[in-house]
Amino acid sequence: MNVHDPGPPGDSGLTVRDLAVSYGPVTALRGISLDVPRGSVVTVLGGNGAGKSTLLRAISGTLRFHRGGITAGEIGFDRARLSGAATSAVVSHGVVQVPEGRKVFARMTVEENLRAGALGARDRRAAAEARERVLTLFPVLAERARQRAGLLSGGEQQMLAIGRALMARPKMLLLDEPTLGLAPMMAARIADTVREINSQGTTVLLVEQNAAMALSLASHAYVLEVGEIVLSGPAAELAESDEVRRRYLGIGDDRDEALLSGAAPARPALTRWSA
Amino acid sequence: MITFIELLVNGISIGAVYALIALGFVVIFKATEVVNFAHASLLLVGGFIIAKTHEALGFWAALLLGLAGAAVLGALIEFLVIRRANVVNHSVLAIVTIGVDIVLTTELTRQIGTEVLALGDPWGSEVLHLGAINIPLARIAALLAASAVIAAFLLAFKYTNWGVAMRATAEDAETAALMGVRRGRVSMGAWAVAGALAALAALFMCIFPTPGLDRTVTATAMKAFPAAILGGLDSTTGALAGGLIIGVTESLVGGYQGELVFLGRGLGDVAPFLVMIIVLLIRPAGLFGTRELARV
Numbered sequence: 001m002n003v004h005d006p007g008p009p010g011d012s013g014l015t016v017r018d019l020a021v022s023y024g025p026v027t028a029l030r031g032i033s034l035d036v037p038r039g040s041v042v043t044v045l046g047g048n049g050a051g052k053s054t055l056l057r058a059i060s061g062t063l064r065f066h067r068g069g070i071t072a073g074e075i076g077f078d079r080a081r082l083s084g085a086a087t088s089a090v091v092s093h094g095v096v097q098v099p100e101g102r103k104v105f106a107r108m109t110v111e112e113n114l115r116a117g118a119l120g121a122r123d124r125r126a127a128a129e130a131r132e133r134v135l136t137l138f139p140v141l142a143e144r145a146r147q148r149a150g151l152l153s154g155g156e157q158q159m160l161a162i163g164r165a166l167m168a169r170p171k172m173l174l175l176d177e178p179t180l181g182l183a184p185m186m187a188a189r190i191a192d193t194v195r196e197i198n199s200q201g202t203t204v205l206l207v208e209q210n211a212a213m214a215l216s217l218a219s220h221a222y223v224l225e226v227g228e229i230v231l232s233g234p235a236a237e238l239a240e241s242d243e244v245r246r247r248y249l250g251i252g253d254d255r256d257e258a259l260l261s262g263a264a265p266a267r268p269a270l271t272r273w274s275a
Numbered sequence: 276m277i278t279f280i281e282l283l284v285n286g287i288s289i290g291a292v293y294a295l296i297a298l299g300f301v302v303i304f305k306a307t308e309v310v311n312f313a314h315a316s317l318l319l320v321g322g323f324i325i326a327k328t329h330e331a332l333g334f335w336a337a338l339l340l341g342l343a344g345a346a347v348l349g350a351l352i353e354f355l356v357i358r359r360a361n362v363v364n365h366s367v368l369a370i371v372t373i374g375v376d377i378v379l380t381t382e383l384t385r386q387i388g389t390e391v392l393a394l395g396d397p398w399g400s401e402v403l404h405l406g407a408i409n410i411p412l413a414r415i416a417a418l419l420a421a422s423a424v425i426a427a428f429l430l431a432f433k434y435t436n437w438g439v440a441m442r443a444t445a446e447d448a449e450t451a452a453l454m455g456v457r458r459g460r461v462s463m464g465a466w467a468v469a470g471a472l473a474a475l476a477a478l479f480m481c482i483f484p485t486p487g488l489d490r491t492v493t494a495t496a497m498k499a500f501p502a503a504i505l506g507g508l509d510s511t512t513g514a515l516a517g518g519l520i521i522g523v524t525e526s527l528v529g530g531y532q533g534e535l536v537f538l539g540r541g542l543g544d545v546a547p548f549l550v551m552i553i554v555l556l557i558r559p560a561g562l563f564g565t566r567e568l569a570r571v
Contacts, residue, residue, distance in 0.1 A: 091453070107442070168454065
């Protein structure tokens with residue numbers, strides 16, 4: 001989908017090598033290796049409990065909030081080592097996460113939420129520019145600037161969560177199920193936004209259950225199951241593979257074969273729960 | 276009527292001082308979810324530094340030193356104890372702060388002994404006469420200073436990056452970390468601010484009409500605890516309201532003790548806790564506190 005130059009050597013984007021993560025005695029991820037080249041959109045698909053959020057926590061360094069830790073492997077971004085780094089250091093390397101469930105600061109206003117997003121970056125003029133960009137991308141946030149974030153609709157909250165992350169001027173955005181619980185129209189809008197953000201030069205790692213949407217955005221995809229990568233390849237190839245179609249696109253088996261003949265991004269509403 | 280106005284002004288003045296202490300509780304609770312029982316000892320340290328240095332340095336420098344000293348001590352408690360304590364349950368940390376309080380208070384009361392230390396404030400025992408109403412100058416200074424500091428604090432809390440980081444962390448520590456907020460800094464800052472607020476409160480609790488700083492001041496400071504609780508432990512507005520309610524209640528009940536003698540003596544000291552219990556019976560989360568919401 002996206003054709004991008006790989007970038008200068010040494011700026012290799014995100015690399016994960018042989019990563020293992022456990023929460024106390026429970027192993028959540030094993031032997032995970034993946035690459036997100038600079039400027040690309042890469043997606044990680046998987047059902048509930050596959051370890052998708054754990055992967056993002058490992059990258060952002062928030063495992064300790066869940067009493068987990070990296071037990072093996074390395075995570076690198078460009079020339080920096082992210083594994084073992086504090087969350088604030090990961091943010092200052094330019095890797096910013098939009099957490100699952102949006103997690104806007106409900107008691108703060110929209111404006112204050114955006115301000116919170118810029119806390120990691122010290123440069124004031126840069127923050128003002130980032131704010132311009134966010135408000136151009138999501139004009140609704142400007143209209144609602146003084147409202148409490150908790151009063152926004154689900155879709156608006158997702159926009160706020162993405163906008164807040166963009167306030168840190170990330171080189172790379174980690175998105176954890178951005179379309180979760182949104183109406184199809186709104187999910188499509190979020191997908192367009194992700195495409196737009198990527199076209200402006202931000203690398204994206206998208207973690208999703210909504211495989212149809214994710215595969216339409218990404219150039220490369222990995223499938224995660226019970227803590228291991230079971231499939232990977234170019235997104236277009238994966239979208240065609242029987243395995244993925246059956247498991248994540250809700251097509252085949254007991255499902256209506258007629259869906260197959262529908263338009264390519266037919267939005268099989270059930271996909272998100274099917275894994 | 277004149278008595279009433281005098282008592283009311285006194286009550287508001289004392290209440291503003293309680294509000295300073297209660298704000299400290301609230302700030303620490305919001306940043307770290309710890310109920311800080313060591314707060315009274317921070318106050319004692321601040322007062323003690325002012326009392327011991329004002330003769331050598333002059334009052335204003337001693338005051339600054341007291342504020343700084345209590346702030347540093349607060350930050351140290353956070354850095355050396357709270358941050359190291361690898362516990363999941365925040366009530367365990369609350370008990371740890373009781374330990375810290377006992378250590379600090381024991382040492383300071385040993386230092387103070389039976390003395391009553393003057394703080395060398397410039398207001399002395401002067402009284403302002405407004406017609407028939409007499410109000411000690413020290414109480415007016417307390418009211419003005421506390422109001423100014425509280426206003427500055429609330430503005431900072433609302434408008435500065437520090438305030439935004441603080442509120443974000445209070446609402447969702449993990450998400451705040453994802454914004455690049457350093458939790459350690461936020462909580463250390465909260466402890467330092469709470470310490471400085473406590474030291475200022477110490478000053479106004481130990482000047483006229485109180486004879487000075489003595490070993491019982493921590494007990495008086497504990498009256499700010501019902502103020503924070505009844506306002507709602509996680510609400511700055513609540514700390515203000517709670518402080519004023521407790522201060523005014525105490526002053527009025529104490530002042531009209533003569534008419535209430537059938538309830539026994541010393542009612543003024545008990546009244547704050549009675550008010551707290553009554554408020555909590557009606558509003559368990561306090562006047563402005565956030566109710567725990569459990570979603571099934």
